Amino acid sequence: MKHILYTLFLALNLALAQTGSVSGTVKDKDTGEPLLGANVIVKGTDKGAATDLEGEFTILDIEAGDATVVVTYIGYEKQEREITINPGLTVMIDFELLPVAIERETYV
Secondary structure: OHHHHHHHHHHHHHOOOOOOEEEEEEEEEEOOOEEEOOOEEEEEOOOEEEEOOEEEEEEEEEOEEEEEEEEEEEOOOOOOEEEEEEOOOOOEEEEEEEEEOOOOOOOO
């Protein structure tokens, strides 16, 4: 019984070690102010998060390997960055978004 429990524990640790995470901040490039509610996703997955009051985010359980992190926020340019997720580690990445003018359509 002891051997079976050890094997299950080892298998669980190996399974958990195949993922990592990404954390960081999203700020306005001009003012340095944090952007609350910016969308941060790992492209091609269902993994994502919204930034908090300090512009901070964390996305957990990302498969190890190369990934693209995409940040969007209304009124700002979208940014994408390539990262490498290592098993059991957290990648730290900060974004500074540039504001863009929002065009309005005129209906006649």
